[in-house]
Amino acid sequence: MSISIANIFSITNGQAAPICDVTAMDRRDFCQAIIEATGQGLRISALFGQPVGGGRTRLWAVLARDNKSLLLLLYTDIDGNRYDSLTPYCTQAHWFEREIFEQCGLEPSGHPWLKPIRFPTRTETAPRIGDADFFRVEGEEVHEVAVGPVHAGIIEPGHFRFQCHGENVFHLEISLGYQHRGVERKLVGGPDRRTLHYMETLAGDTSIGHALAYSELVETLGATSSPARAQVLRGIALELERIANHTGDLGALAGDVGYLPTLSYCGRIRGDALNMTALICGNRFGRGLVKPGGTGFDIDVQRRDELLRRLDILEKDLFVAIGLLWNSSSVMARFESTGTISGQDCKELGLVGPAARGCGVERDIRCDFPHGIFQLEQIPVSTCPTGDVFARGYVRWLEIQRSVTFIREQLKGLPGGDPLVAVGPLKPGRIAVSLVEGWRGEICHVALSDPDGKFAAYKVIDPSFHNWFGLAYALRGQQISDFPLCNKSFNLSYCGHDL
Amino acid sequence: MLDILWARLQQKHRTIDFPKGPPPALSDRYQGRPIVFPERCNVECGRCAQICPTSALLFNPLRIDLGKCLFCSTCAAACPTGAIEFTDGYRMAESLRENLIVGPESQGTERGIDVKAHRFFAKSLKLRQVSAGGCNACEADTNVLGTVGWDLGRFGIQFVASPRHADGLLITGPVPENMRLALLKTYRAVPEPKVVVVVGACAISGGVFAGHEEVHNGAAGLLPVDLFIPGCPPSPLTILDGLLRLTGRIG
Numbered sequence: 001m002s003i004s005i006a007n008i009f010s011i012t013n014g015q016a017a018p019i020c021d022v023t024a025m026d027r028r029d030f031c032q033a034i035i036e037a038t039g040q041g042l043r044i045s046a047l048f049g050q051p052v053g054g055g056r057t058r059l060w061a062v063l064a065r066d067n068k069s070l071l072l073l074l075y076t077d078i079d080g081n082r083y084d085s086l087t088p089y090c091t092q093a094h095w096f097e098r099e100i101f102e103q104c105g106l107e108p109s110g111h112p113w114l115k116p117i118r119f120p121t122r123t124e125t126a127p128r129i130g131d132a133d134f135f136r137v138e139g140e141e142v143h144e145v146a147v148g149p150v151h152a153g154i155i156e157p158g159h160f161r162f163q164c165h166g167e168n169v170f171h172l173e174i175s176l177g178y179q180h181r182g183v184e185r186k187l188v189g190g191p192d193r194r195t196l197h198y199m200e201t202l203a204g205d206t207s208i209g210h211a212l213a214y215s216e217l218v219e220t221l222g223a224t225s226s227p228a229r230a231q232v233l234r235g236i237a238l239e240l241e242r243i244a245n246h247t248g249d250l251g252a253l254a255g256d257v258g259y260l261p262t263l264s265y266c267g268r269i270r271g272d273a274l275n276m277t278a279l280i281c282g283n284r285f286g287r288g289l290v291k292p293g294g295t296g297f298d299i300d301v302q303r304r305d306e307l308l309r310r311l312d313i314l315e316k317d318l319f320v321a322i323g324l325l326w327n328s329s330s331v332m333a334r335f336e337s338t339g340t341i342s343g344q345d346c347k348e349l350g351l352v353g354p355a356a357r358g359c360g361v362e363r364d365i366r367c368d369f370p371h372g373i374f375q376l377e378q379i380p381v382s383t384c385p386t387g388d389v390f391a392r393g394y395v396r397w398l399e400i401q402r403s404v405t406f407i408r409e410q411l412k413g414l415p416g417g418d419p420l421v422a423v424g425p426l427k428p429g430r431i432a433v434s435l436v437e438g439w440r441g442e443i444c445h446v447a448l449s450d451p452d453g454k455f456a457a458y459k460v461i462d463p464s465f466h467n468w469f470g471l472a473y474a475l476r477g478q479q480i481s482d483f484p485l486c487n488k489s490f491n492l493s494y495c496g497h498d499l
Numbered sequence: 500m501l502d503i504l505w506a507r508l509q510q511k512h513r514t515i516d517f518p519k520g521p522p523p524a525l526s527d528r529y530q531g532r533p534i535v536f537p538e539r540c541n542v543e544c545g546r547c548a549q550i551c552p553t554s555a556l557l558f559n560p561l562r563i564d565l566g567k568c569l570f571c572s573t574c575a576a577a578c579p580t581g582a583i584e585f586t587d588g589y590r591m592a593e594s595l596r597e598n599l600i601v602g603p604e605s606q607g608t609e610r611g612i613d614v615k616a617h618r619f620f621a622k623s624l625k626l627r628q629v630s631a632g633g634c635n636a637c638e639a640d641t642n643v644l645g646t647v648g649w650d651l652g653r654f655g656i657q658f659v660a661s662p663r664h665a666d667g668l669l670i671t672g673p674v675p676e677n678m679r680l681a682l683l684k685t686y687r688a689v690p691e692p693k694v695v696v697v698v699g700a701c702a703i704s705g706g707v708f709a710g711h712e713e714v715h716n717g718a719a720g721l722l723p724v725d726l727f728i729p730g731c732p733p734s735p736l737t738i739l740d741g742l743l744r745l746t747g748r749i750g
Contacts, residue, residue: 120713121713129677130680150629150685152661154645154658155638156638157629179632179678180677180713181673181708182708193549193550193552194552197707201634201636202634203635204633204634204636204639205636207636264510265510265647267643267645267647270646271643278526279526279528281526282527283570284734287569287570287731317510320510323502327502495634495635498675
């Protein structure tokens, strides 16, 4: 049976809809619709279970139809504890189905590798972290390398298990969950006095991105529009966050191939970008800057001029520091053809952010699902076709330049008015989806409000959730010594994944 | 080759003068060490307590627990009588947990750090950093101390890869149960004598995650802590100040 995608209920980014408007599907139609839609190029932005009582689980899917800027919403109620897995027909569903199994105890039958992804400690029966088996390659001269959870450096914890033949990696399995703090569970029943702080610390290097996704969700559920001035300030903050992190990443990529000039300079310049955020709100990571209803801080003329002055210096410093990379043959020799992913594999895996754009795939929320200031001001999508470490690095460099231009234009044309308005109470019985292009890629927040206007469910999908498997995939057939370089070229979040 | 040399000239010498010179300028909107005015506080009003995300406020008399505070300053904004103010003070590190509670008797200044206990590390302190549920903000602002701007190495302080090479741990995050064993094993692998530095509200008290079943409300309940550095995250300057005072480099 064929399901027409055009008939599936859809909303736009940052729109709320009454849950009763979404038509329930039976489980076969639900699975069939996802398989057909993803086969036609749609992406899974969210796929999660919501316990609805009576031993039933409601499976929700949010499918992104990039070329129409539409988000398809569908759900099915499942009695019992199993359903037929989507993963054999739809690779993107792999990690989502493991999460559903872990969170709801609902088994996707036929899933090829059904293993916990976070090892929550609250369930007595579930395997403890470090206890589960790893995918294993056996044979003469095949050996296994285990790394983590504590890594060599100031890095978050995670475990990497390599199956190697000599220097070559057959397979890498990434086992996370060490950062699991139980945030999603605590978001239910909110918003409360901790909610915004949870958002800012889901991934502390993406405070602006997650706070923005949350704020836009609360605003749409509260039927409130943020003021124009706030939308511009939010756009500036989001792009400053992107510049700071991309700069740090390019420096670290240089460091991983032993090229110290760019490493040294970018380490410092990254701080300059963070300090520009601090100039706006006092905090280098933008804590307290983005909040429901607008922004917590405004900028006056002197502050704007100072930002413009610093932006000019930042741009000049970056051109010199990062320009060195592309002109150094020893650097390029290590960047090129390392950790390559094809455009086709990228689409099947459902990668997002610079990792996807580095495979030549045009995928950018700011362009595909414009919200806030991006509805008026488009930033061109930066892509690079080669799919390797170089491409992921070069996309970052292109994005830095375009973000600098964007910030400069926005600072010069700041609209007037107050940047903060009061947000109305959350409308009951609604579902809303908010997508933001964070510096790592698509941040997706989904909220369902209960009859009292509180969160009945709140789903957070950090871009890392889509991309960790991409990193594992990029390592296949690579030398194990290239792992740090490949890892840095993705630079994924552990805490954003583990929640 | 020439472009590398030219870049070196263009980027200039950027290491801060501190502690010989003045500390680097922080944002004029930076929210640092708070001060309280209990005489202005009308305890019955309770507005600050209702909005504080981590219950960092104590009453009779009014005090703030820096170990819990996220420095969001919503309490100061909500107080109708101005009984709480956040200053630009960056010196907040303490040896004792109870000294992180800022009340009328500890206005504006830190209580100090027991330097004698750490005299072994005055010239060389190698730390193993363990992120245990940290959100990567404390980690990032610790990492930045290694960049040319701060150049932590000039004080003999470095972050090393192996706990066997370390004189102590610098811990961030609320310590999830899933990281407890790894943290304890890392601690045990550090040879004696050793120090434990905890950075950020999460590592001190659990921070915004305090009370979650999944976390241990910081490292202090699991390990003996020698230095508490508050903040969410602390400014790099606050972390540097704490480490320099721990090693007796500055008073």
